[in-house]
Amino acid sequence: MQTKRYEVLSINEGMARIKDDLGPNAIILSSKRLKGKKRSFVEMIAARDDYCGSIPNLSSKKDKKSESAILNSDEAFLPFRTEIDQLKALIMDTRKKADIHSELTELRETLNTLFDILGVQKNENISSHLSKFYYHLISIGISRQRAFQLIEELKNNYSQEILEDYRNLLEVAEGIIKRSIAAFYKNVSKKRVISFVGPAGSGKTTTLAKLAAQYLFSDRLDIGILTTDTYRIGATEQLKIYADIMGLPLQLISKKEEFKESLDAFGEKDIILIDTPGKTYKDENYLMKLKELFAIDSPIETNLILNITANQENMIETAERFGIINYDNIIFTKLDEANNFGSIYNIIDYAGKPVFYITNGQNVPQDLEKVDPGKLARLIVKNTMVNIDSQS
Ligand SMILES: Nc1nc2c(ncn2[C@@H]2O[C@H](COP(=O)(O)OP(=O)(O)O)[C@@H](O)[C@H]2O)c(=O)[nH]1
Ligand SMILES: [Mg+2]
Structure with missing residues (x-):
């Protein structure tokens, strides 16, 4: 410049x-x-702004000859234009914004990584595959930071032969994502009492019903259902209908004593499922009450239900606020309504919690899918639910 x-x-x-x-x-x-x-x-x-003039100084690679051949090609820069424009906008905005430093640092790192990608320039195939993959990750909603990490890991740890073939590159990327997700599945112990919490309308009651049906019909387990959702008029109707259809006992609880009594009454059950109100999670009081209610001798496995069509900041804020009740797992719902699944990776990575189920439709019980790190990694890299069962 x-x-x-x-x-x-x-x-x-x-x-x-x-x-x-x-x-x-x-x-x-x-x-x-x-x-x-x-x-x-x-x-x-x-x-x-003389992009082409300033870029060689930013690049960390020494091979000036091959570098300038690529840098001078407009095509090579086309995909990075947005990044550069964003950096420009940020610089221009510096005087207005006080808390700009971290964003600038992040963008500087982005640019460095991008120029580094261009810098792997001894092999143009690798460079174009890495930049294509980087843009694929960003376009499906993976954060820039995580996208960089993936590109860095691919660039630094895999051979030219692997990176030269885009299909191989996707496969190793899938493996990297799988291993990073798998880290959150350690020390998981399944419990008998299972609760469902999350924002209003995220799919708690529907998901509970789907799981109840699975435990009942596939696993032949004896199930009891509790609900604390007694706040809204008619709130229990939906759950009551599901419980009646499956012939399962349902008890309403509003106080801790009733909770203990119901757990005693369901003493013989293999699994007890607990539905909770669709209240706004921004109500701290509500979360404190839930925490208080769940503070009992029986260990409770808590599932945070997140609607994947909600915006990402919202999901992150939800995951953070519900941290107060120390949930165990996340269940993502409404994948049938979403186009991009990258945020699944961001949120798992942010919350550090495993995901055992996702849901992909309103139909009870069928629209429920059991997942593991391998399936999730395939879902994320391929950005489709199709064939997530088959290894690539
Ligand atoms: N498309 C779609 N809709 C869903 C899914 N899960 C739940 N829903 C719908 O989302 C709405 C709210 O679900 P509900 O279970 O009542 O949410 P709750 O308030 O968290 O208990 C209902 O209309 C459900 O049918 C899903 O996986 N896909
Ligand atoms: Mg509900």
Whole structure:
């Protein structure tokens, strides 16, 4: 980027000179009024963005010859234009934003990684496969940070022969994601009392009914159902219908004593499933009450139900707020309504919790899928539910 300083009498005069001098894409970096001896004038600093001129300095690779061959090709830069534009926008915004430092650092790292990708330039195939894969990851909703980590791991730990073939590259990426997800499945112990918590409408009751049917019909287990969802008029109706159809006993609980009594009453049951209210998770009081209610002698396995069609910040905030009740697993719902599954990876990685089930439709009991790290990794890399059962 080339910068130049101008002293002019007015902003308008400055704009005209800058445009003449640096062309229509010039950026004004700053302007301030200065007092001169006779009259005041305006100091303006402007810049012209010469991508191709500045990039070789940023690249960490030494091979200038092959580098410039690629860097001079417009095609090689096309995919990175958005990144560069975002960095520009951020720089321009610096004066307005106080908390800009971390975002700038992240973007600088992004650019470094991108230029590094270009820097693997001894082999153009590898570079174009890595950049294609990077953009695939971003486009399906994987955070830039995680996308970098994956690219870095591929670049640093796998041979040219593997990275040269895009199918092989996808396969090893799947393996990397699988291993990183699998780390969260250690020390998991299944419990007898299983609760379902999460935002209103995320699919708690429906998912509970699907699981009840599976435990009942496939595993031939004896099931009891409890619900604390007694707040809303008609809230228990939906659950009651499911319980009646499956011939399962349902008890309503609103106090801790009733909870203990119900657990005693279901003492012989193999599995006890607990539904909770569809109240807003932003109500701290509600979460504290739930925590209080669940603080009993019997260990409870808690599933946080997250609707994958919700926006990602929302899901992260939910995962954070529900941390107060120390949930054990996450169940993602409504995959049938989602186009991108990258956020599954972001959230598992953020929350550090395993996922044993996902749901993909309103039909009870069939729209429930048991998953493991391998299936999730396939779902994430391929961004489709189709064939997640078959190894690639
Ligand atoms: N498309 C789709 N809809 C679902 C899924 N799971 C639940 N739903 C629907 O989401 C709505 C809210 O579900 P519900 O179980 O009542 O949510 P709760 O408030 O968390 O108990 C209902 O209309 C369900 O049929 C799913 O996997 N896919
Ligand atoms: Mg419900």
